[in-house]
Amino acid sequence: MAATPVPVIDLNRWTSSHGAGRERLAAQVDQSLQATGFLLVTGHGIEPDLPRHVRAAARDFFHLPQAVKEHYDQNRRGWIGRERVTTARSEGTHTPPDLLEVWSCAADSSAQPSNAQQMPCNWPDEVPTLRPLVTEYTERMRALADTLLEVMATALRQPVDFFTRHTTSPHWDFTVNWYPSAHETGAAAPGQFRVGPHTDFGLITLLDRQPGKGGLQIHDDEGGWQDATYDPGAFTLNIGDLMARWSGDRWRSGRHRVLPPPSDAPQEELTSLVYFHACAPHTNVTSLPAPLGRTSYGPVRAGDYLHDKLQTILG
DSSP states (O other): OOEEOOOEEETHHHHTOOTHHHHHHHHHHHHHHHHTSEEEEEOOOOOTHHHHHHHHHHHHHHTSOHHHHGGGEETTEEEEOTTSBOGGGGGTOOOOOOSOEEEEEEEOTTSOGGGOEEEOSOOOTTSTTHHHHHHHHHHHHHHHHHHHHHHHHHHTTSOTTTTGGGOSSOOEEEEEEEEOOHHHHOSOOTTOOSEEEEOOOSSEEEEEOOOOTTOEEEEETTTEEEEEOOOTTOEEEEEOHHHHHHTTTSSOOOOEEEOOOOTTSTTOOEEEEEEEEOOOTTOEEOOOOTTTOSSOOOOEEHHHHHHHHHHHHBO
């Protein structure tokens, strides 16, 4: 299957230039997000060793015995086992539960930024490197996300802090998604995916992914489901429902899914690092008016919107 072309932006064009150079990059971002809702981001300054080490530590955890992992199930944080997540329910689609396990953590927005990672409170003693690695990774992702929000504000012809004034104490979620091999899960049931079809809920998502036959697909209005472009040096960015709503549907919330374990590669297992960035929970999100916006939504409180969406996917 041919890959859906996802535009690439080089963030060095933002951090190393001013004026016209930034405006050109912002215009490219605007055009791309109107078309697909996805971007590949290079020039981000994240050393490749960091996601590699996070992935290795997480894999050590996921390969622990089931009874050990169950000690770290903490009210929808920490370890989330199989049969617990059905992502497609968020869009009203009925599918069997997703074929994945998750390590989940989130910011406590009442804490100071330097101590924002509060959930879960119990991290695995068996893999002591996981917590410091995740802490470093999420701090870097938060900074990268805010830089991208500055580019996006400029793309919408707003002040550069139009979004980031609401992310000084953001709500963010970080999940490590482990997709076991078909050897472990058995054959997928009809309509079952590693992650079912959906759009994300917040402002932007930053994904560090591994390529695979049972990998990421993007829905294209003309071509249907197609494999997503992969670049080993890039983060995949997609905007979520809150950002689409804020832009008045100028930008689209990209629909995507992760294919089930492939029968012709039964040993394939993948691990994705998924950082979801949103504004402070008390932020009232109101659609930008025309001519920028195309749909006028009533104001919504960001925290309430995200809470309701998450309730639909977690069993």
